[in-house]
Amino acid sequence: MRRTTAVTALALVSGLVLAGCGGSSGGSASSTTSSAAPSASGSAGASATPCTPTAAAAAPAGAKTTKVGVAVSGAADKKPTLTIPRSAAPTTTSVEVLAAGTGAVVKKGDVLLANYLGQTWAEKDCKVNVFDNSYDRGAVAGFPIGVGAVVKGWDSTLVGQKLGSRVLLTITPQDGYGVKDAQSTSELAGETLVFVVDLKDTIKGDGVAKGAVEKVPAGFPAITSESGKRPDVTSVTGVKTSATPASALLVKGTGPAIDEKKQLVLQFLQTDAKTGKQTQKTWDAGQPQVVAATSVLSLVTALKGQPVGSRAVVVTAEEASSPAQVLVVDVIGQF
Structure with missing residues (x-):
């Protein structure tokens, strides 16, 4: 449920759009790739035609019936099955702990x-409408929480929960993808959403690179770069741009090697290579970014083979339609 409002050089190279800090009334439940997040628009919305008023399917034996009437079956951290009653959806967003961590x-x-499964309260064509889940992908989702990077219903219910818990979220349209109107861009607009979420782990979002400091090579901007402190670009005088990106390692971290098959958690700043004007700094926004390692390494080649906790600088390619940018990237985690 991540909102997609800010564009960086990483986004342009990888085809991803990273989250901005303007709140969250749409988007996907987590990171920007399909292997770690539900679809930004979700699948087709629930049917506008009421179903024949017959009894809903019976809940499987052993299912736990929740306060909102949803029955949940399945072991913790395994793909659950939700049986939702054919009654009016709740009018308030709520969270219920199914198994306490x-x-x-x-x-x-x-x-x-986290792992999660999302389903609309209303059926689609009188059938259960599971619009996304991470269990089938075999990989947890990762997303900043509590800072407006996801829909309001996730921020308001998941902060304060304990890791290891399985929770049920019931999210109203106002706290999800918004009400259905002419301006709606998501097919889940107007839908009350029900999620089961297994809380697996956290990565500290305000982290910075820590390790041995490397000297900034000639042709790169002047950068204040110290272990354990946020970096800053102090001057772009003498920066060399070309038709291909160039990168250099600034801090060699102490964590495990960056795995190209995983998702990376990043903090970064972005500066115009010619003017020196800073255009983005994720630390200030309070929103670390989650990007596929392959996308990062294709642009910031100096990070290949380096440990988590490393920092690198990249001067992107100079193109007529896209002026060169300077990015200083800290890899603060992976999953």
Whole structure:
């Protein structure tokens, strides 16, 4: 349910659009790739034609019936089955703990790692409408929580929960994809959404690179870069641009090697290579970004083979339609 409002050089190269900080009335439930998030628009919305008023399917044996009337079956951290009554949807967003975890409390600004299944309260063509789930993909989702990077219903219910918990979220249209009107862009607009979420882990969202500091090579901008501190571009005088991107390692981290098959959690700043004007700084926005490692490494080649916790600078390609940018990228986690 991530909102997609800000565009970076990483987004342009990878075909991804990274989240901005303007709140969240649409988008996907987590990161920007299909392997770690529900679709930004969801699948087709529920049927506008009421179903014949017959009894809903019976809940499987052993299912837990929740306060909102939804029956949930399936073991924790396994793909659940939801049986939703054919009654009016709740008018308030709520969270119910189905199985209490004993881990750390999820905090605002964390990157939350979770498995989830999302289903509309109303049926589609009188059939169950599961519009997305991470269990079938075999990989957890990762998304900043509590900072407006996801829909309001996720932020308001998941901050404060304990890791290891399985929770049921019931999210009204106002706290999800918005009401259905002429301006709606999501097919899930107007739908009350029901999610089962298994809270797996968190990555501290305000992290910075830590490790051995490398010297900035000639032809790159002047950068203040210290281990454990946020970087800053102090001058772009003498920056060399070309038709291909160039990158250099600034801090060699101490974590595990960056895995090209995983998702990376990043903090970065972006500056115009000619004017020196800073255009983005995710630390200030309080929104770390989740991007596929392959996308990052294709642009910031200096990070190939480096550990998590590393920092690199890249000067992107100079093109007529896209002026060169300077990005300083900290890899603060992976999953």
